[in-house]
Amino acid sequence: TQSPEECGQQIKLILESPRLPQWHRLLLQHLTRHFCKLCQNGSKNHFTPRMLGEAFSDVLFKPSPS
Numbered sequence: 001t002q003s004p005e006e007c008g009q010q011i012k013l014i015l016e017s018p019r020l021p022q023w024h025r026l027l028l029q030h031l032t033r034h035f036c037k038l039c040q041n042g043s044k045n046h047f048t049p050r051m052l053g054e055a056f057s058d059v060l061f062k063p064s065p066s
Contacts, residue, residue: 004049031060 015025038047
């Protein structure tokens with residue numbers, strides 16, 4: 001399991017990669033900011049980082065159809 005700092009560094013590397021298409025980069029930036037806001041307001045909305053990961057991981061990281 002990675003620490004939040006390690007995860008943040010990985011996201012930063014992905015966002016800085018010249019191989020990532022611009023639209024993908026913009027979408028990832030937007031989603032990252034939104035999820036961060038959700039986690040920061042966890043006391044109000046009862047979302048934890050784990051819950052967000054479980055809710056959105058299948059949608060965001062589902063493999064391409066073979």
